[in-house]
Amino acid sequence: MLLTLFILIASLALLVKGSDVVVDEVVSLASFLRVSPFIIGLTVVAVGTSFPELATNVFSALEGAPQIGLGNIIGSNLYNLGFNMALGFFLLIVPFKKRFFQNDAVFLFVVTSLFLILSLDGSLTFFEGFALVFLFVCYFFYLMKKSPHFLATELRQYAQERQTRFLNFSFFLNITYLALGLVALIFGARYLISSVISLSSQLGLSEKLLSLTLVSFGTALPELFVTINATRKGLADVFLGNIVGSNIANILLILGVASLITSLPLTAFDLFFGLPMMLFMTLLLVHFLLSKHTSQFFTGFLLFLCYGVFLLSIVFFANVL
Numbered sequence: 434m435l436l437t438l439f440i441l442i443a444s445l446a447l448l449v450k451g452s453d454v455v456v457d458e459v460v461s462l463a464s465f466l467r468v469s470p471f472i473i474g475l476t477v478v479a480v481g482t483s484f485p486e487l488a489t490n491v492f493s494a495l496e497g498a499p500q501i502g503l504g505n506i507i508g509s510n511l512y513n514l515g516f517n518m519a520l521g522f523f524l525l526i527v528p529f530k531k532r533f534f535q536n537d538a539v540f541l542f543v544v545t546s547l548f549l550i551l552s553l554d555g556s557l558t559f560f561e562g563f564a565l566v567f568l569f570v571c572y573f574f575y576l577m578k579k580s581p582h583f584l585a586t587e588l589r590q591y592a593q594e595r596q597t598r599f600l601n602f603s604f605f606l607n608i609t610y611l612a613l614g615l616v617a618l619i620f621g622a623r624y625l626i627s628s629v630i631s632l633s634s635q636l637g638l639s640e641k642l643l644s645l646t647l648v649s650f651g652t653a654l655p656e657l658f659v660t661i662n663a664t665r666k667g668l669a670d671v672f673l674g675n676i677v678g679s680n681i682a683n684i685l686l687i688l689g690v691a692s693l694i695t696s697l698p699l700t701a702f703d704l705f706f707g708l709p710m711m712l713f714m715t716l717l718l719v720h721f722l723l724s725k726h727t728s729q730f731f732t733g734f735l736l737f738l739c740y741g742v743f744l745l746s747i748v749f750f751a752n753v754l
Contacts, residue, residue, distance in 0.1 A: 515740020
């Protein structure tokens, strides 16, 4: 018991320090390469902080328990929107331009709608998983092309103009710290999950209930700490880019890869409550970004309220999960 508690505390420390390093190095790297921090936040940070979900889904699929991974994604995306996004809106006092985030939020709504449509037959199959992964690859290249300074072009220019530019110690130091920060996030979340599940299993809770709550909370903690550190430093682009990009990666990449391994079955709770609630909360975000008069604080309150309703529904349906 004491060892598990120590691992839990150590994992939290890794998450806190790792998120702080990631936010700092993303800004430094973006400045060095003259690439928008939002683009890097939507790619490197978003996918990096989704690695715990990826590991959970792949492991659960290989072990023949895909419900754990699927519940993890649904719970993590709802947690990202209803808690992390809401918290970011409450803490962020620096004004930001909504138009920079509109297209990606709308794409997240489309992806969530697609997830719901593909799930209507009760499962996600191999071919549907392949389509999700292919769509993620297309979206990734779209992001890179949308960047004000396309990364590949920048790399070629730096290589031509300054032959030893990438031998610069500062550049490699940024890369190293960013990698270490992501590793700390991933391993911190991984061991936090295992320690929490170990402590909670003594209560005899179902795997589905754990995946929708404790597991999803644990795997979404990297996004939480990135949100706290980014908003504290007034970096709306990293905060919003990380959450939107992470939710997109969770659906397209994580579920896609898991579906390639095994078919993912959905329960009635997923189809009639979990996914519709995720779609509605995404719509709230899109409405906020497209509207000129909707309050940031009020939107955060609505997202937080929706997540509260979701948690209450889990308690109510705990016996059938």
